[in-house]
Structure formats: C-alpha cells, structure tokens
Amino acid sequence: MSTDVVMPQxxxxxxxxxxxxxxxSPGDKVEKGEMLLTIxxxxxxxxxxxxxxxxxxxxxxxxxxxxxxxxxxxxxDEA
Amino acid sequence: xxxSIPVDPQAFQQAGELAFPRVPxxxxxxxxxxxxxxxxxxxxxxxxxxxxxxxxxxxxxxxxKATGNYAGVSYVYKGPAHLSLGQEGAAVxxxxxxxxxxxxxxxxxxxxxxxxxxxSAIARLSGSALSQIMQTHRDGALLRMVEKHLPPTPAxxxxxxxxxxxxLAEIFMKADGFNGGMGGSMHAFFxxxxxxxxxxxxxxxxxxxxxxxxxxxxxxxxSIAVSMSGDGSTGCGPVFEAMNxxxxxxxxxxxxDARKGGLPVLFFFSNNFYAMGGQTIGETMGWxxxxxxxxxxxxxxxHAETVDGTNPLAVADAMARKRALLLDGQGPALLDVECYRxxxxxxxxxxxxxxxxxxxxxxAHDPIAKFAAQLIAAGVMDQAAxxxxxxxxxxxxxxxxxxxxxxxxxxxxxxxxxxxxxxxxSHAEIPAPSxxxxxxxxxxxxxxxxxxxxxxxxxIGADGQKLSAMRAITYRxxxxxxxxxHMIHDGxxxxxxxxxxxxxxxxGVYRGLSDILPYERxxxxxxxxxxxxxxxxxxxxxxxxxxIELMYGDFxxxxxxxxxxxxxxxxxxxxxxxxxxxxxxxxxGSKYGAQHSQDWTALVAHxxxxxxxxxxxxxxxKGLMASxxxxxxxxxxxxxxxxxxMVETFRPEGVPxxxxxxxxxxxxxxxxxxxxxxxxxxxxxxxxxSAAQELExxxxxxxxxxxxxxxxxxxxxxxxRSIEKTGHLMVVTEASERGSFAMxxxxxxxxxxxxxxxxxxxxxxxxxxxVPGAEMETSYFPQAGDIIExxxxxxxxxxxxxxxxxxxxxDRDLAxxxx
Numbered sequence: 001m002s003t004d005v006v007m008p009q010x011x012x013x014x015x016x017x018x019x020x021x022x023x024x025s026p027g028d029k030v031e032k033g034e035m036l037l038t039i040x041x042x043x044x045x046x047x048x049x050x051x052x053x054x055x056x057x058x059x060x061x062x063x064x065x066x067x068x069x070x071x072x073x074x075x076x077d078e079a
Numbered sequence: 080x081x082x083s084i085p086v087d088p089q090a091f092q093q094a095g096e097l098a099f100p101r102v103p104x105x106x107x108x109x110x111x112x113x114x115x116x117x118x119x120x121x122x123x124x125x126x127x128x129x130x131x132x133x134x135x136x137x138x139x140x141x142x143x144k145a146t147g148n149y150a151g152v153s154y155v156y157k158g159p160a161h162l163s164l165g166q167e168g169a170a171v172x173x174x175x176x177x178x179x180x181x182x183x184x185x186x187x188x189x190x191x192x193x194x195x196x197x198x199s200a201i202a203r204l205s206g207s208a209l210s211q212i213m214q215t216h217r218d219g220a221l222l223r224m225v226e227k228h229l230p231p232t233p234a235x236x237x238x239x240x241x242x243x244x245x246x247l248a249e250i251f252m253k254a255d256g257f258n259g260g261m262g263g264s265m266h267a268f269f270x271x272x273x274x275x276x277x278x279x280x281x282x283x284x285x286x287x288x289x290x291x292x293x294x295x296x297x298x299x300x301x302s303i304a305v306s307m308s309g310d311g312s313t314g315c316g317p318v319f320e321a322m323n324x325x326x327x328x329x330x331x332x333x334x335x336d337a338r339k340g341g342l343p344v345l346f347f348f349s350n351n352f353y354a355m356g357g358q359t360i361g362e363t364m365g366w367x368x369x370x371x372x373x374x375x376x377x378x379x380x381x382h383a384e385t386v387d388g389t390n391p392l393a394v395a396d397a398m399a400r401k402r403a404l405l406l407d408g409q410g411p412a413l414l415d416v417e418c419y420r421x422x423x424x425x426x427x428x429x430x431x432x433x434x435x436x437x438x439x440x441x442x443a444h445d446p447i448a449k450f451a452a453q454l455i456a457a458g459v460m461d462q463a464a465x466x467x468x469x470x471x472x473x474x475x476x477x478x479x480x481x482x483x484x485x486x487x488x489x490x491x492x493x494x495x496x497x498x499x500x501x502x503x504x505s506h507a508e509i510p511a512p513s514x515x516x517x518x519x520x521x522x523x524x525x526x527x528x529x530x531x532x533x534x535x536x537x538x539i540g541a542d543g544q545k546l547s548a549m550r551a552i553t554y555r556x557x558x559x560x561x562x563x564x565h566m567i568h569d570g571x572x573x574x575x576x577x578x579x580x581x582x583x584x585x586x587g588v589y590r591g592l593s594d595i596l597p598y599e600r601x602x603x604x605x606x607x608x609x610x611x612x613x614x615x616x617x618x619x620x621x622x623x624x625x626x627i628e629l630m631y632g633d634f635x636x637x638x639x640x641x642x643x644x645x646x647x648x649x650x651x652x653x654x655x656x657x658x659x660x661x662x663x664x665x666x667x668g669s670k671y672g673a674q675h676s677q678d679w680t681a682l683v684a685h686x687x688x689x690x691x692x693x694x695x696x697x698x699x700x701k702g703l704m705a706s707x708x709x710x711x712x713x714x715x716x717x718x719x720x721x722x723x724x725m726v727e728t729f730r731p732e733g734v735p736x737x738x739x740x741x742x743x744x745x746x747x748x749x750x751x752x753x754x755x756x757x758x759x760x761x762x763x764x765x766x767x768x769s770a771a772q773e774l775e776x777x778x779x780x781x782x783x784x785x786x787x788x789x790x791x792x793x794x795x796x797x798x799x800r801s802i803e804k805t806g807h808l809m810v811v812t813e814a815s816e817r818g819s820f821a822m823x824x825x826x827x828x829x830x831x832x833x834x835x836x837x838x839x840x841x842x843x844x845x846x847x848x849x850v851p852g853a854e855m856e857t858s859y860f861p862q863a864g865d866i867i868e869x870x871x872x873x874x875x876x877x878x879x880x881x882x883x884x885x886x887x888x889x890d891r892d893l894a895x896x897x898x
Binding site: 013015016017018020021040041042043044045064066 | 526533547548549550553555582586587590723724
C-alpha cells in the first residue's frame with residue numbers, strides 16, 4: 001500500500017509553495033515523523049514530515065519547483 | 080534556524096525555591112583618611128568645589144526664576160527650573176567615577192549631573208583635547224565669547240567657564256547655548272564631555288541609554304552608558320521595559336563570541352524620596368527600598384545596591400565597581416542613590432507634602448556641609464579656606480550669569496521665521512553602502528535569496544495574467560532587497576523587533592536574513608514597543624543606524640512617547656547637531672479587527688520631526704526603503720499587510736534587481752486621466768485603479784490616479800498640475816476620515832489650486848468607527864464602487880449611474896453624533 005505526500009494547506013490565502021530541498025531520495029527508508037522536505041511560501045519556510053513509515057518510492061516535484069496546495073509531492077510505499 | 084536552547088520540562092518541573100541575591104544597603108565604610116590618601120588633596124578639594132559649583136549654579140537659577148535677580152544681574156527667565164539642591168553628592172560622586180567616553184543621559188532635574196559630568200571630563204581630558212573640543216564646537220563661537228567675557232582666574236579655567244556658560248545660555252534658550260537654544264533646561268547636552276541629552280519626560284532616558292549601550296557594545300567601545308532618573312521613574316513602564324531589554328539573556332547566550340556579554344548600561348536612580356509631591360516609599364510605590372526592583376529583572380538582581388547619595392565618595396565607590404562590572408560584560412546594573420532634595424520640585428513648590436521636621440533632619444546630611452566638615456577634620460582645609468572657596472564659586476557663577484545675560488545672543492526668529500522649521504530635518508543621506516561586513520554565510524547560500532533570484536521582476540506574465548507571489552518579485556521582496564543591501568554593506572545598521580530573526584518578522588520580510596547575519600545584527604526583542612523605539616533612538620544617537628519594527632502599526636500607542644517625543648524631537652532640540660537615522664517599520668493590518676487593522680499614518684504625520692512613507696507597489700517599496708535606510712532623519716515606514724504578496728504591475732521593466740533609491744516626498748502618477756484627480760494613500764491605490772478602469776469602460780471618464788507614496792515630506796506640485804487639468808479632486812485613504820492625513824492633503828490642495836477646482840474636493844476615508852472583522856471589511860475600507868459613486872454623482876453628475884456601495888449616510892448627522 002502506498003501513501004501520497006501532499007502539499008498542505010498552509011493558510012487560506014496561500015495557494016503555492018516552493019520545494020526548497022528534499023532530505024530523502026527515492027529508495028530511502030523513512031520513518032513516520034521524519035523530516036522529508038522543506039517548502040517555502042512567500043512568508044515562511046517549513047518542514048514536511050513523512051506521514052507514514054516505509055520506502056520513498058518517488059519524488060514528483062523536484063527541489064526549486066513550485067507546487068500548488070493539494071499537489072502530490074512524493075509517494076511512500078508503506079512498510 | 081531553530082533555537083539552540085532547549086526548553087526541558089524536566090528541568091522546569093523540579094520542586095524548589097527561588098533565591099534572590101542580597102542587596103547591600105549603605106555598605107560603603109571606607110575611612111575618610113584612606114580616600115584622602117588614594118585620591119589626593121587636589122581631587123578631594125575638587126569634589127567639594129564641584130558640589131559648590133552645582134549648588135551655586137542652581138541657587139542662581141532659582142533666584143533668577145523666582146526674583147528676576149541674582150548677584151545684581153537682572154533677567155526674566157520664563158522656562159523651567161527643576162533644581163536638585165541637596166543632591167549634589169549624587170551628581171558629583173557619579174561623575175567622579177566616569178571617563179569622558181562614558182555617556183550620561185539625564186532627566187528633567189539634571190543640571191547638577193550635567194555640570195558634574197562636564198567638570199569630570201574637563202579634569203580627565205588633556206589640554207589639547209579640550210582646546211580642540213572648544214575650538215570646533217560651533218566653529219569656536221562659544222569659546223570666543225568665553226575668552227572675551229570670562230577671563231580665566233586661578234580658580235576657574237576657560238573650560239569650566241565654557242561648560243557653565245554653554246549650559247546657562249542653553250537654559251536661557253540663547254543661540255550660544257549648547258543646543259543652539261533649541262533644548263533648554265531639560266534637554267541640554269554636550270556630547271564631547273559625555274553629557275548626552277537630558278530628558279523632560281520622566282524615565283525616558285532609561286531606554287535611550289540602553290540603546291546607547293547597545294551601540295557601545297556593538298562598536299566594541301570600552302565605555303558605559305548611564306541612565307539617570309529619579310525614584311518616581313520606577314513607576315514608568317518604559318523604565319521596566321528598558322531594564323528588561325538591557326538584561327536580555329541573549330547577549331550572553333546567543334550573540335557571537337566577540338560581542339558576548341551584558342549591555343554596559345547603569346540605571347542610576349537619584350532617589351530623593353519624592354516624585355514631585357508623591358512620596359515613593361509608603362505612598363506611590365510598592366517597594367520599600369528602590370534597589371529591590373532589580374530582583375524583578377534578572378537572577379543577578381541587576382547587581383543592585385542602595386548607596387548614600389549624600390556622600391560623593393560612597394557614590395563614586397559604587398559607580399566605579401558597577402562600571403568595572405559593566406566593562407566586564409556583566410551588565411546591566413542598578414544603583415539606588417538615596418539623597419534629599421532640600422529645595423522644591425520647582426520654584427512654585429510650597430512643600431505642602433513634607434514636614435519642617437523632616438527638612439530639618441536632612442539638614443545634617445547636606446552633602447556639601449558634611450564633606451567640608453570632613454575635609455576640615457582631616458586637616459586638608461580650614462574653615463577660612465572653605466569660606467574662600469564658597470565665595471570664589473559665587474563670584475564665578477555671577478560672572479557666568481552676567482555673561483549669559485548680557486553677551487549671549489538671543490535667537491532672532493522674527494528675522495528668520497522658518498529658522499526652527501529648518502532644524503527639523505537635515506535631509507542628509509549617506510552614500511549607497513558598499514562596504515563589506517562579516518556574514519555568517521555567503522549571501523548566495525540563503526534559500527530565500529536563491530528563490531527570489533528565479534522570480535520574474537515584472538508581475539504580469541506573457542499571457543497578460545498576474546503572476547503569483549511565488550513567481551514574481553513582491554512588495555515583501557522589494558523591501559527585503561533594499562534591507563539586504565544595507566545590511567550586508569553597512570555594519571552600523573542593525574535590525575530588531577518582535578520575532579524578527581527565525582520568523583523573519585511576523586510577515587516574513589526578513590525571512591532568510593538569519594541565515595547570513597549574526598545574532599547581534601538581527602535579533603528578537605521582547606514585546607516591549609517602548610523599549611524597541613527608545614533603544615533605537617539611543618543606538619542612533621551613538622552613531623549606529625537602526626531598523627526596528629512594531630509588527631502592527633496599532634502598537635504605536637505602546638511606544639507613544641518614544642515615537643512622538645524622542646525619535647521625533649532630538650534633531651531639532653539639538654539644533655541639528657544630533658542625527659537620528661532610525662527607520663521604524665509599521666505594518667498596517669487587515670482582517671484582525673479593531674486593534675489590528677488601523678492606518679495611523681495621521682498620528683505620526685501630525686508630529687513634527689518624523690518623515691512618513693507609505694508605498695503601495697514593489698518598485699516603490701524597494702526604492703523608498705533604500706531612501707529610508709539612507710536617511711539621517713528618522714522615518715516611520717508604513718507597509719500594508721494586504722500588499723505584501725502584491726507583484727509589480729506598473730513598470731513593464733519590473734523591479735530592478737540592482738540597488739536604487741526613490742526620493743522621499745514625491746507622489747507618483749500611476750494612471751493618467753482627464754476627468755478627475757484621485758490622490759491615494761497606501762493600498763487605496765488599487766480600488767482607485769479598479770474604479771478608473773471601470774469608469775473608462777462604462778462611462779468614458781478617465782481618472783488620473785496619483786499615489787502619494789510619502790506623507791512627510793510631500794511635493795504638492797504634481798497634484799496641483801493634475802487638478803489644473805481635471806478640475807476635481809478626491810483623496811482616498813484607509814484611515815478613519817476625521818483628522819486623517821487625507822484631510823490635510825485636501826485642505827492644502829484646496830488652498831493651492833482653488834481657482835482650478837470645479838467642485839468641492841472630497842476625502843474618502845474609512846468611517847469614524849472601529850475597523851470591523853474581516854467579514855465586514857469591504858463595508859469599511861473605501862472600495863472601487865465608493866469612488867465611482869463620488870465621481871459620477873458629485874464630480875460629473877451628468878454621468879450618474881445607479882447608487883453603489885452602502886455609504887449612503889448623512890455625514891453631518893453622523894458628525895453630530897460623534898461619528
């Protein structure tokens with residue numbers, strides 16, 4: 001079973017954020033709660049944690065790219 | 080970057096008790112003979128003489144004020160005379176331990192401290208340094224007057240007469256006074272002797288001295304700042320804010336090693352037991368001894384001590400020990416210097432609040448009589464020598480008084496009516512900063528800077544659509560770019576305010592700066608708006624440049640005195656000698672209701688001495704911020720929270736990535752038109768543009784939309800030219816209409832362009848009631864429909880269309896009801 005890592009809603013006026021960098025690469029093991037990536041909105045920078053434990057299968061939005069709220073950023077195969 | 084100090088619940092949930100340091104009371108016990116041996120006869124007799132000079136100077140001023148005469152010299156003095164008769168031991172003792180480079184910041188009752196500090200500096204400075212100071216001060220004008228009218232005697236040297244005449248001429252508001260006659264008794268200063276401004280506002284020096292100490296620390300100077308105020312000032316919130324600001328733990332935990340350590344500031348309270356007529360112990364304060372308040376501030380209780388202010392040696396001893404602590408990075412410190420004001424608060428004081436018996440008890444503790452008796456007992460002087468010294472001091476003060484009355488020049492305002500006005504601003508700017516300063520990491524390593532580098536400089540895409548704030552440079556980014564340039568090229572500039580560092584300010588303007596700037600150049604302050612502004616003033620007076628923010632403009636009230644009386648006044652009150660490069664950022668909110676959404680530009684524009692800016696576009700935000708940061712004059716910089724994400728939509732070439740400045744005071748025509756002039760303040764620009772677009776399309780009316788950008792200064796010419804063309808004027812603001820700056824603009828423009836107006840000018844502001852919540856905001860702030868309504872019903876009635884908006888109230892009826 002796989003779980004999507006989704007761009008969160010960070011405030012009702014924020015529609016987009018930029019991926020700053022990924023702490024993990026495809027194939028890496030990740031633990032639930034472990035930092036996966038950081039994103040930046042016009043106002044703040046924040047970390048996004050792995051929602052489940054497992055293996056990072058793919059990254060869909062690379063660092064420095066802009067994603068919209070609700071976009072799937074990555075997919076994790078659950079352990 | 081998160082904090083490096085963990086908050087561990089285990090550590091905090093341990094049961095226990097707090098212990099407080101013991102606070103010494105009158106611990107000084109050195110035998111007089113030891114002091115005599117250590118200090119020598121000259122210094123010991125000078126102490127007596129300095130106390131006598133202070134007393135005679137103030138006795139003279141009291142006599143002049145009360146009777147118009149002193150020693151045969153007649154003068155009508157109209158200003159204040161808050162005398163410190165009886166407190167001379169505190170003033171002279173304090174100064175005895177200070178170097179010329181130590182700076183005191185006095186109170187409304189500080190003639191004594193001023194004179195004592197000056198005499199102390201004169202004693203320590205070399206003859207050539209003194210000559211240099213006197214020859215360069217106002218090109219030697221005061222020195223020439225001293226040389227002409229006050230020839231030196233064996234007892235009184237030229238520098239001493241220079242000090243006394245400069246002060247007395249200033250008290251008399253003469254052009255030859257130290258402040259050029261713009262300060263007077265309660266605002267005198269002479270920085271070359273380390274006497275920084277006295278202050279007529281009780282306790283105001285606490286925050287300013289703290290800011291001065293901040294600059295001394297950042298500049299690596301081995302000297303201290305002393306806040307001098309009375310016991311009554313411990314009832315002032317800003318004094319507590321200052322003490323806490325001075326005691327922030329971060330100086331010792333988070334600042335880089337070279338700058339680590341407490342602020343070198345001493346809070347010196349001349350405790351004369353009365354705050355005018357209120358008795359501090361037993362009536363108006365909770366403390367039993369003033370020194371107790373140190374325990375409220377930090378674990379060291381500010382190294383507080385209560386000392387005997389009637390004994391200059393006890394005061395000097397405590398001062399010297401506190402000074403050593405401060406230079407060792409253990410500041411701040413507090414001294415409670417108990418003394419007694421034997422004279423009245425002012426010459427109109429009838430002593431109704433204290434008994435004759437109490438006054439008599441303190442006579443035995445008169446610092447001059449006591450010290451003279453000690454010198455006689457020690458065989459240093461005899462009574463005849465003391466009497467001769469007293470007589471010589473009186474002669475000296477009489478000569479200075481005669482010179483101040485007869486020789487110094489009054490200020491001829493009639494001959495030059497705008498003279499005082501010209502002192503409000505220097506209009507000076509520093510060159511574009513280009514120096515290299517130490518950074519934590521190269522600028523390119525900041526994610527924010529790399530992110531911004533990829534953004535479009537113009538906010539409209541090739542498809543004609545507006546780009547998002549992630550894809551084009553915004554108003555926030557424009558501010559950031561100007562600030563970044565100054566921060567990385569000018570080490571004198573520091574920035575602070577609430578959550579300025581990791582958070583980057585509540586609205587992210589500084590986001591990314593913490594990656595490259597060390598803690599001491601960008602730091603979080605306590606929630607102490609008064610201290611934020613007061614310290615900025617002190618930091619700037621000492622040669623620093625300060626960028627501060629209040630998060631919301633609505634918090635201006637928390638820093639009222641500091642903005643209105645300190646930041647605004649010191650340039651003019653020093654006749655332009657002092658410069659105040661402070662930029663105060665205030666964001667104007669939205670959505671959070673009545674206490675977080677107010678445009679208070681009119682409040683600060685009303686106060687003479689502040690420049691006031693309010694840009695509305697990214698290009699203007701960047702260029703005006705660069706001008707503000709370059710200004711030697713204080714600037715209040717308003718920003719709209721609704722505009723932080725706004726991209727540049729006016730200049731097709733976009734916001735330049737390189738550094739540039741936009742001159743302050745120049746309104747900008749954002750859209751040309753022929754049928755009405757709409758002058759906007761801040762974000763009102765955007766509804767005005769929407770209205771212009773709609774009127775063009777639906778009514779064939781073209782509006783000329785002018786963005787004020789700057790409130791103080793303001794060049795009316797472009798607006799007058801526009802009115803000459805259109806014949807109609809509307810001024811739009813989001814501030815409540817009554818008393819708004821829009822009213823000032825409309826009033827002046829009516830006068831300047833009356834002959835060209837075809838209809839009554841109209842101010843469109845917000846109603847005179849609270850800003851409602853986000854759900855009702857469009858009923859409050861002027862909208863495009865409201866503008867269209869006025870243009871089509873009042874300016875061009877022939878074009879009237881269906882009524883728009885809900886502002887169909889009767890202004891005169893509302894006014895009758897106070898609205």
